[in-house]
Amino acid sequence: MLGVPGQVNLDYAATAPCARAAADAVAELLPWYASVHRGAGALSRRCTLAYERARQAVGDFLGTRAGDHVVFTRNTTDALNLLARALPAGTTVVTFGGEHHANLLPWPRGSVRLPVPPDPAGALRALDAALGELRRPDPSGPRSAQQGPPVLVAVTAASNVTGERWPVAELARVARRHGARIAVDAAQLAPHAPVDVAALDVDYLALSGHKLYAPFGAGVLVGRADWLDAAPPYLAGGGATSHVGAATHDVRWATGPARHEAGTPNLLGAVALAAVCTALADADRAALHDAEQALLTRLREGLAALPHVLELRMFGPAAPRVGIVSFVVAGRDSTQVAAELAAAYDIGVRDGLFCAHPLARRLLDEAAARGGRRDLPPTALRASIGLGSTTGHVDRLLAALAALA
Template sequence: MHTTLAPVVRVSRGDTSPHGTDASVAGRPLDVLGVPGEINLDYAATAPCARVAADAVAELLPWYGSVHRGAGALSRRSTLAYERARAEVGDFLGVRPDDHVVFTRNTTDALNLLARALPPGTRVVTFAGEHHANLLPWPAGTVRLPVPTSPGGAVRALDAALRELRRGPDGGAPVLVAVTGASNVTGEIWPVAELTAVAHRHAARLALDAAQLAPHAEVNLDALDVDYVAISGHKLYAPFGAGVLAGRADWLDAAPPYLAGGGATLAVGAATHDVRWATGPARHEAGTPNLLGAVALAAVCSALTRSDRAAWYAHEQALLARLRDGLAALPDVVELRTFAADGPRVGIVSFVVAGRDSAEVAAALAEEWRIGVRDGLFCAHPLARRLLTEAAARAGRDDLPPTAIRASIGLGSTAQHVDRLLTALATLTGARLTPWSG
């Protein structure tokens, strides 16, 4: 059983925008900015800026001022915009009444904040298939489970690991499970609801890295019953340097402030340690906050919330099928995957070209075809290296390169973009491309 996911924005075939999409929000197009002639297939690294995000920033800039405690009109307007952004992002994420929404720089920053907020003695369980942001922040003694071969295998492995932890000498200690919602390497969707149910059955909490999931599918804390979620604005069409950690308040209110400084305090005395710290999000948002980043992110979240997500999801899945089928038809191209080939995924595909260095292929795509993709191990080195080894064994080849290429799609992607990538790869490999018939 897989987690049911609601998709993202409506696409109209009759759009006349430069990118060929019209994801309307109350009659206003939710399109993305870009450069004519340049094909961006690197959404999983940094998604392009949505026009609504740019418009929100432009509208606020004349009023830009200090946030909180300022008496002037600029400060009052900026404070209202900042706190309204917090509420709008919270609505987008389906937070519960007692959850906190803390603005951070990105998902990495959000997960590091959560790692600093863990109660003493907390044990963390994660998988070796995580992005480095969900591998590296956790304390010594973290249990890193092997990469599973199926969603069901992930659920069973977590159940066994938590059962073993509860039997141990520290069986009563707090436990946090940290998992991804969708792989940044393969796009494969993880069984979030089922993993959360297992965690709660063993009195553990679950933190969801939704950096890759949230741009494509609904992420609702209340519906999924997850305890924490982390997202990045730059993955979510708001590349202005804001991220979010949202979730249970108790650990966050009990933890030392993530940053010590102004805005996180209620009172500071003359003695060195005479400080009363704030509770709530302010406790972990010391210093002048990224007002424009928060407002841009909220603008996109609100636009996506009001959009018809089902049609966009169908459009993206059609593009994804077109891309994967086209890659499969190229004899020297091998796709990376963790689970079964027909498993649910978002618009991310990683692959290798046998006998060709991935960096050289990516450079050729950029220079000769004006197509932007990503090459390397995608900040998920343990997973990517394992998948490269498995891909070589599955394909029966010994000439696969040690790094991969990743193509990722989203708002603004079209069938023409996918076809141009396939044509370029066919040309580079000397293959004959069969027209797609899906």
């Protein structure tokens, strides 16, 4: 990882540091930088090839199926907004209250937001009941779960607040049983564990390059082609058309990823993201996972040993999770604690509600009740680890919190 010596970065969940593979890929391509899909010269042809190879590499990394589209976007928020624009008329979207704003705000009115469940099994029960109600047959019509407007389930794979993992494959099976599709926000899971669209049997998946060690402004939406090819272009402009005539409405839009990638694409972002995907695909992900889990256990056990520090969680303390922990220091303002950690100890953590306000506020209330505290601040702190994190970083944070608390 690239980084600044002496600084302890424990804010990977917001933006991960740049991987050397991403920086090297960008540096190698920069002398050749030119237009994509728009020129016959050697530079343009090389850049077009690099862009489409990047698309293939990202698709391979995510286990896409034949016929799936890989659409480059700016980030997860952009990708999910694109999908929201592509929904067939009348689609009902079912989400949970534990989502990031990117998976709460883009969906149309009339969407269903289920409460945060007490555990993963509760999520399956709640979704099954909700979809059963939505798919209840009309007594006057054919008794088929496939009847009625489309339904899309939209769920995170790992919480950006607590790091807890959601049972995506099991949720997908519930959705299938009711004839619904499922979209997954993999922004927090993909940097920590393999994600395979085909194995999970999900219809759509979105992620951000800046959380996957490729902070060059690219994200991706992958998934089934039919809704994407039938929808109006996400952006209208050059590159998204196959024909534009003289008349105002004489336009034929492209099919495939180009339909939603109007304008000059983010070549360097796509190439950087693909380089990281390739590097991770070649790495020993199991060993990386074990190392991260050891650091995560050390961090959580250290926080639990500190007086007045309470961890936020949705499920039980043993629920599977990635390297993200949110917590509060009783009697201390979280913004002030974060500022002191930065100023006095060169430690960077996140403070606030983490673009998941409904969930974070609920968890703060639950932490106060669980700990019998009435002096918790209105916002939380979040420490998140990644490939560049070390035991020394975790111990430095714990020692600093002990001094501040």
